[in-house]
Amino acid sequence: MKIKLKVKHLVYFFVGLLIFIPFLVMIVFPQINLYLAEKKLEDGDPAGKHQLLKVLETASFDWQKWNVIEEHMLQGGMANRFDIYVGPSMIQGGQSSESIIGFSWEEKLPFLTDYLESGPTNGYLVTVATDLASHYQQEGKLDKADEALMTAVERFSTTQYSFHQNELLLERIKLAVRHSQFEKAEKYSNELTEKLNADDYYMTAEIAKLRAEMIIKQGNLQEAYAEIKDALTGFETNWKNQRERLAEDGLPIEEMEDIESSVVYNQLQSLERHLTRAMDEQRDAIVTVKGKIVRQDGTPVENAGVFLREEQNVNRSVGDDEAYQVTTDETGAYKIEGVIPGSYQLFAGFLYDQIDGWTWPLDTNEWINIDGSEDVNYDITLHPLIEIESPVNQTVITGDTMHFSWEEVEEAAYYQLNLGLEFESGGTSSTSFQKKIMDTEIDIPVEKLYDRQVGVSFDGEGDVDPYALLAFTNPKNRFSWSVDAYNSNGDLITRSNGYRLGEDTIGNLPFFYLKERELTEADQLLLDHQPKEALEAYQENYEDNPNDIHSLRMISRLIGIKGDGLRETRDELALPYLIELAEKTSTPSYSYSVAIYYYEKREWEAFHKWFDRYVRLNDGEITEYIHGIYANAFMFQGEYEEAKEQLEIAVNRDSTNRFVGNWIAVELYLGESFDQVIQIAQDHPERDYGTEHMDWVDIIQELKEESEQYSAYENELKRTLSMYFEGKEAELKEWKEETNLAGLQRFIKELENVN
Structure with a gap:
């Protein structure tokens, strides 16, 4: 069979081929190469980075190059630059995009410079300029940093881009302030301020904050404070005026950002508080x-x-x-x-x-x-992480003793063992299990693990997670462990728990299963989310066998569901079972729970009986927090000299200073001067990670000023403190409703929050 082709069809074919080949070469192939490079990066193949650089170098169109730079090379602000943020109060996962690749500056500098000079004028250009400015600052090339910012400013030439321009000009001021170039900072801030109008009050506040920081760097806190006060007043006025204009125009003012949600407004307020405190305490040197x-x-x-x-x-x-x-x-x-x-x-x-x-x-x-x-x-x-040895890699433990071991750490005086478990509803919980271990290994009876309770977790229906209640008695759950090393001063040296990502650092996995016991029918009912039925089964088991410690401990954990939801009722129901656990086991935590019950009931003879038993079972060791509870008990019993001594010890042990308010109260009751207790408050500031922070210096200063206006103030102070110490809540409530002593009322209110 013969196939005939007309000449025009051949022409169409070759023309199409001539169009299609460049299309493949210039668009399709680069996109395929980009996809393959990104896929290698996802798989952890370092060759992907080099392939991506090749894509950038051979891109046929600028838009291909710009897209790769935007997607993979920009860092942005410091809050987006790192994978992990570590501090004393928290460890925070980074917000950096997974698409950001660890290009060296040698690799990415020419591409970012190209983008700065020729890339599209959009928000990414702002990020490119600030990234380059940050890099040049790091190298000490401040003129180059300023030049990068101004290059971007000039490229945003029309009023359409005034917001981006102002962002960059603000960065320019920050650069000058950060490096103490005060004349430049003053000049730049004046130039930017002249460009702004009343609607730009947010940017005006940003400039004022930077001006205040500049003045602070020059050592003039009073002038900085005045700058901040003016900025706050201006911000509040302009914010109010804008709301009124929106209302007049019939626009929904509820969609406008609340003033308290404004970042710069909160920053100004924070700086105002900080400056006020420093000046009040006459600490005005930076x-x-x-x-x-x-x-x-x-x-x-x-x-x-x-x-x-x-x-x-x-x-x-x-x-x-x-x-x-x-x-x-x-x-x-x-x-x-x-x-x-x-x-x-x-x-x-x-x-x-x-x-x-x-x-x-x-x-x-x-x-x-x-x-x-x-x-x-x-x-x-x-410090290098500790290598753990046993149990590891999901070992199954079936014996009645667990053996933990790890490598020795140089300079370690002792170690601390921590245990963790997973919840059914997701998430994990960990607890400090054994402190002051003098060797690099320890054998622990599994019954001690069974006695350990962890934090409570709730599922989506609001019910308690059964994995949390069963804790380490659950043979179906997977557990984990870690170890910390301390020196002879009690300072943490290193730990086993941390980031292990490479093949050479991954080490043994700290997971194990504890299958020494089997689930009972009551356990299974609990796992089936039938807590009431499980409680009844545990109670029946214990009635049949008074030596069934597992059922007894589970009754103490579940008995609260028979109550009205109040903690006091739960504690009342659990008390007899906790007493039996305390008497039938040598686990210190049961004796402590009983002691705390009597502490809250102010039954002091019973409290001391169980507290002494707890200390004895715990080898004489008590934490700084529990020491504070012990000191409070003397205060509430009216043994003020002993309370004063114990509170001072407890507060000096506890870096949170959570009981310093009680120490101050006892000192004042015993006749100490306001100036002396203010010094105590200054030396031991309470650390509170919540939103409310107790500033005892400010509270006592207010008391001192109020006392100068009333001749019988000291008697009223002692009378009111007596009501607080003796737990006369009704009388205190009546007094707070009737008194006109605002400072003393505030003091008592904050003392009640201590406990």
Whole structure:
């Protein structure tokens, strides 16, 4: 069979081929190469990065190149730059995009420079300019940093892009302030202010905040305070005016951001409070905080983030609005200048490859207290993680004793064993299990694990997770463990729990199953989410066999469901079972639970009986928190001299200073001066990670000022404190409703919150 083709068909074919081949070469093949490169990166293949660079170098069209840069090379602010943020009060996962690849600056600098000069004028251009400015700052090339920002400003030439222009001009002011170029900062802030109108009050407030920071760096806190006060007044006025204009135009003002939700407004308020406190305490000298981040072997950690965080901010995630944020240089060094006196915590931001196999050991209540008298040096040393030996890799334990072992840590005086479990509803819980272990191994009877209760978790229906109630008695659950090493001063050296991502750092997995016992029918009812039926079954089991410790402990955990939902009722129902557990086992926690019941009932003879038993079973060891409870008991019994002594010991042991309010109350009751207790409050500031913070210095200062207006104030103070100590709640309530002594009323209210 012959096939005839007309000439025009051949022409069409070849023309189509000529069009299709460039289409393949210029568009399809580059996209395929890009897909393959990204796929390799997802699979952890380092060749993907080099393939991606090849795509950038051979891109046929600019848009292909710009897309790759936008997707994979931009870092943005410090809050998005790191994989993990570590601080005393929390460990936070980073917000960095998984698509961001660890290109070196040598690799990405030419591409970002190309984007800065020729890329599209959009929000990504702002990020490119700020990333380049940050890089040049790190290298000490401040003129290049300023030039990068101004190049982007000039490319946003029309009023259509005024917002982006202003963002970059604000970054320019930040750059000048950060490096103490005060004349430039003043000039730039004036130039930007002249461009703004009344509707730009948010940007105006940002400029005012930077001006205040500049003035603080120059050591004039009074002038900075005046700048902040003016900025707050202006912001509030303009915000109110804008709402009124929206209302007049018939627009929904409820969609307008609430003033308390404004980041810059909160920053101004925070700075105002900080300055007020520093000036009130006559601590008006600024300092520099500096140090290094290095590994134990001396290797510096370059380009790590360092955040000096104010006390009121440590309970929230690290953000781009942090007042003090820098990165480490090639020697691991950092420097933060112009720090106002106050209490701070230092956080560090790391990429995974910086922290892989290492840990920063620090106390959960580690603070940097700055009084303005001298600069502060604060070094961070990363230590290698402890290698664990047994049990590991999901070992199944069937015997009645568990053997834990791990590698020895140089300089370790003792170790602490921690246990963890998984909840049915998702999530995990961990608990400190055994403290002050003097060797690198320990044998623990499984019954001790069975007695340990963990935090409560609730499912989507609001019911208690059965895995939490069964805790370590559940043979179906998987458990984990870790170990911490401490030196002879009680300082944490290192731990086994941390980031292990590479093949050379992954080590043994800390998981095991505990199958020494089998589930009972009552256990299965609980796992089937039938807690009432499970409780009845446990009670029947215990009636049949008074030596059934498992059923007894489960009754104590479940009995509250028979009550009215109140904790007091639950405790009342659980008490007889807790007493039996305390008498039938040597587990200290049961005796402590009974002691706390009598503590809250103010039955002091019974409290001391069970508390003494708890201390004896716990080898004489009590935590700083429990020491505070013990001290409070003397206070509530009217044994004030003993209470004073024990509270002082407890507060000095406890870095949170949670019971300092009670110590102050006892001192005042015994006749100590206001000035002396103010000094106690200054030396032991209460650390509170919640939204409410008890400022005992401010509270006692108010008492002192109020006392100067009333001749019989000391008698009224002692009378009111007596009601508080003796638990006369009805009388105190009546007094609070009738008194006109606002300072004393506030003091009593805050004391009630202590307990």
